[in-house]
Amino acid sequence: MTALHDRAHEPGTLTTATILFTDVVSSTALRIRLGEERANVVFRRLYELLRSVVTASGSSFTKSLGDGLMAVFDSATAGLDAIIAVQQAVADENERAQEKISIRAALAAGDVCWGHDDVSGLPTVEAARLVAVAEGGQVLCTDLVRRLAQGRSRHEFKDLGRLPGKGLREPMHTYELHWQSADHHLGAGLAPWLDERGLPFVGREEQLRTLDAELAAAEFGGNLVLLQGEPGVGKTRLASEVARRALKRQFTVLAGRCTDPARKAYEPIAGAVERLARTSPALLLRAGIDQQCGQLVRLAPSLAAPPLSLEVPPATEPVSERYHLLAAARTLIERLATVRPVLLIVDDLQWATLESLQMLNALMWDADALPLLVLAMSRPVPVESAMPELHKLTADARVVPVPAFGPDEVSHALTEARAAGDAAVLHRITGGNAFLISEVIRELTAGKDLDALAVPDSVTRMVLARLSQLHPDARDLVNLLAVGERMSSAELRQGLGLDEARFVAAVEEAMGAGLVTMLDNGSCHFSRPAGTARPGR
Template identity: 30%
Template sequence: MAAATLAEALELWRGDQLAEAVSEPLRAEATRLDQVRTAAIEARLEAGLACGGHRQGLPELQALCRAHPLRESLWAMQITALYRCARQADALAAYQDLRRTLAEELGIDPSSRLRQLEAAVLAQDPALAAPERPRSRAGPLSFPTPLAVTERAPLVGRADELRLARAAWASAAGGTSAVVLVGGEAGGGKSRLVRELARGVQGPDGIVLHGRCNEDLAIPYRPFVECLSSVVAQLPDEVLDDAGPQWPAELARLVPAVASRRPDLPAPPPAEPNVERYQLFQSVASLLSALARQSPVLILLEDVHWADRPTLLLLRHLSGLDLGRVLLVATFRSSGRLYGPLLEALGALPPEARVTRIAPHRLSGAETTALVRASAASFGECEDELAEALHRQTDGNPFYLVEMLAHLRETGALGAGQVSSVGDLDVSAAGLPDSIREVLRARLARLGPAAERVLPDAAVIGQEFDLAVLAGSTGLDDDTVLGVLDVAARAALVEEARDPPGRFRFTHALVQQTLYRDLGATRRTRAHARVALAMEAVGGRGPGELAFHFQAGITRETTGKAFCYARAAGLAALATSAPDEAVRWHTAALNALPPNRQDEEHVRALVELGTAQRHAGQPAYRETLLAAARRAQHIGADDLLIDAALACSRGGFSKLGEVDAEKVAILEAALGVAAPDSVERARLLAVLAGELIWHADHVRRIRLADEAVEVARRTGDVAALLYAILQPGPATSVPETAEQRVRLLREAAEIAQRTNDRVASCHVVLLLAPMLVEVVCPDGIAHALDEVAEVLAQVGEPWDRLMVPVVQGCDRAEAHAGGVLRIGTDGGQPDVQEMHAELIYMIRWQQGRLREILPRLREVAAGFEDLPAYTAGFACAEALSGDAERARRMLRAAADNGFDAFYGISWLSRTCQWAEVAVEVADLDAAAGLYTALAPWKHLFAMSGPLPLHAVSLALGRLAALRGDAETAAAHYADALRIHEVVRSPFGIAQTALHWGRLLRRTDPQRARVLLDTAADLAHRFGFRDIARRAADGR
């Protein structure tokens, strides 16, 4: 309440008060008013922290601390917020920033309150933990219709399973989300069990959401769409607002109902596929967390053995998050054939997921007897014998048992009167079917010929079906169809949904499957064709559902519709970050066309398939798009050639260390037909520059990138200018372009902010931060690294998580390494293994544990002999922890080659690594050449993409010390220490202090002792084992 009231008061502020005042009294009053406003802001932020709003308030606190660097109360709140965001290292760094500022500006230390706060952060004092946010309750949501069924039999034999499920719910309702996986055979009682759980949850103290997967119709994210649609439709605005400002635009791609709640919602800007998917997943998580802050939430996802891959990825993602009071329950069949994606998903649940696995057992003889006794019929003295016979027949499968009892009643084998023995039962009249499906076939046959005409078409529609579509498919009037459905409902094979009217469903998936599978191939195809036309006529169906039926019922007359709807389904799937489904639909669209077609429609379909394959991380995208480009050239379709060439780029280069000559040829061909000053030309130039990252001619790369920006400026299209700046990536990454790259990215940041392009803003932040580190910009690094930390909390971009070691210690960085691998794998990032390996290399180097990975490095080195960026790293590992003689041979070979003629990405860090090798093996000749190469760049920090190394001055200092020039070495070390402090690199500071201290041991032992103590202290705090050992030896 206090935070809201203060926020409302601050909205009345209309800018600087009395800004034009010239008299002293008015200026004094203006100052007073500004101080009142600042105090109100502080009070609002403090109230927000007290309510658990540390994440929401952190960006504003960081900005305020930059604007008011001497205001301790703001710094105290920022440090607290950082700590509560699990950023202890950043909290301590913020304290050090304040300490330095106060010392430089006022010559004082922080107050005792701030010193105590630092001590509490270091000690991880529980008193600093975030308070639990106040919990309010949303109004009750309606109970999901599929769960509101009349049970045909009581729940028997499930006491243990229900106890486990209820215990998981109680734990989740207490505050920490969890997952329950219910797996078992068909008819094993999985759905019955979760319905019983749901009935106990629904009410003032719980919200139940439900979604189901379909065997044949794999609509992307279907069960989540069903769950979230009801949430969006029913919750009040204040609950939805609590999810944060970012979620609506992302979630609208998945749940169309969002647009009706937010009519002015802008479309989310495009981003890389893995970033788009991650943001979509986070929007779902934000909404569920907001809902859980109102009431505990039970999410039931049924039949996930039929789930599409996007659904399983989202399930896995949510499993690893703490969503608050959320229990996620998924049911699946664990017998028979398990689909590959399900096996992968169940085997790759995050280690932090709290998972309960439940496998409902078959009913025992005693439990079968209890079920028979609880049924509606009366069997007198023969109940036990009947139960024993049925148990032998069904082997305790609950659904089979219930169906057998219904079958026996319907056939008259169990009359209304009591019987005295099993022998009195007219078993011969009914027979005892050998399987569940045989029972169902017998029961369906008794419904009559009208049902035999109507129900198979209903089964073709799916587990759920509409009266209007079914009437249209069968050609019967509504009343006739309703009469058949009434008969089926009395037999408990079909039930009517409560909402909306005219909607029906089969009571069990096995009923629908039995009807569907009993159709012959010809009848099934004809039924799908009828259903497709009926759905199209009725309207209101998505392209995926129409495409499925038109494809399954394809005829010569409906080929065009099958193509069009499959194409539309593919585009819709891609728009909802379901690229695997998009590939499936675009492949189906192409298969619907005659194989030898070479017209524009065919080429466009190829471009769309290749684009979907690229988003899905499928290597086949390259050949698909190259084929599309060649066919476009052949038929003179210049626009499609340009589309194919642009689509063929996944951002930056195609393959590590290589130039893709075929892609380059297609890009050059597209440039040959692109208009001179067009958006397309700007984009093609930018893509070509990125493709040539590994080309020997760095001048050409830089020229192409510069031309892309110039053309984009002339078009006046700001989106094209953003693309031209960002797309080439590290193509221009050579030391002399460092300042220009920073200027361009700052311009891109302004454009992204002006156009409210959140994705581009994130992209700029993640590119600009390492470049500001590279040029050692003291005014921008701290802010940029804060922004990086905030962005990484929102965007799942694995490559940029390599920035972590520059601002955090080894343990925190290693915790991120698994996230790099998981996010990259989920997003289909082709180079994620290399990214992960680079991060592990850096961590092991800092930890002094390179020896542990040397065997693996030596294996990998054999495959990267022609990639100097890796050769330098391998040699450095050998020099520091392995075979010095091998490192010396590698160094001499590199020196003979001029330390790699390739001048481009990572040249600076690679050359610094060779300097490390030269010093460790004491090669004076190599050291002289390396010093000459590095000296012009002594003011820079060596970066390998986003991966930080150290200041170039550190390498120069070590090279100078090796050559015996102590004075020059000391000057370089002084520069390196300043640079490492500016960029917040504990490892760089410790390295510099170590080597400088060792240099001064004879000439200035007191200064040497201070430096070595600094190195040792940092090494112990951050886990730099090798530095700790060397510092101890030096002392």
């Protein structure tokens, strides 16, 4: 039996604790069916899963019991949360495993005495007796555990009455924990910015078929897919739908965004890893994330917190540090991918910094055999203005265009939202832009009339926010186009009084912000919904 301490107690110390016992149902039959060698692999993997989950849930001591484990917690709530996480983790594993495993568990609370590598006391006896009578998938606990957790959690229990226990003076008042009704919090789930559902998802059947095929292929090898479309067309909403499908396939979903200007180094990866460290430390423990990934603490400080407790390596010269940081990111993805396939979502790739692109290139290098799908969203980037690293990253990517909605999809959106309005009119004034359509539909569902509808405040704020980030030359260009609507390049350049280099730079920046569109005849058009006021007003 192996014991692991997190917060050691001197032998003979008496503390109040909650004890958790787990056991595999029909483990002997499973061993006979699998054979000893394969069974040892299965049970060792199971123990690592259970240990990582209970450690991440706050266990101060764990001990292997062969086909299960014992864990000690400082609170009843932590113990109950831990066994819910354990049962959900096993359920997740069973979705992909050929051999399904059923876990039964029990919790008891009270005073325990610490030894060198063990704890003893009445709670350990009670937990052992209860786990012996529990059925597969069942979690039992004493009445004291339930009462200690009251007011601190939303756990649901069923009163089973008094159950006898061998060697105990009195029957135990026993409850069953309904862990199946608890929120599933094992995986990182979706980042809040990716989980804003808003209106019902409509359309995109062709794109979803393509992306479903990419998810299936990613289980056997890495690839990069680029969702490309104009601002507000619905790239992020489409990515969120793909992320939900990936979660159903038991993928680990990581997500990060690029911003302009960047708010931190290696922004999309830093954001994705930091959130994973905060929400799913058990997954990182199970994947074997150790000090070899210590460089990532510079990007994701939560990796330094328990239970991972990684440390930043001593500083070296910059080139070496950057190399080790890229290697650490690659190691983290590789180890996560040994547990389950990985979907990495990167929003607004067109704003990625040089260092972020270098890290993404490092992740994709020789990724053919890695179960990894990188799904990036980007606006169209002119070839002449894109960084070489962006071309290098996307050279072999599968590009999935995300066009504006057609009239039928606008009509479907109105129907799904139960909003009254003329689909043809809504399509005409929005140009099929998904963001504008959703904002107008919100107004319609609030009872406003389409004919009398002003541009929603959210649209105005979006335009002004983009405008404020522009160089003065690009801002003047947008303001001039907002009045002229459509102007030739010669007229614009003359009106702005710019030389050719400054004019080209201003046009490219305004196009990148999604505020200006260059037409086939070379003229420029201000991109906005009908009725929007001039941005400068």
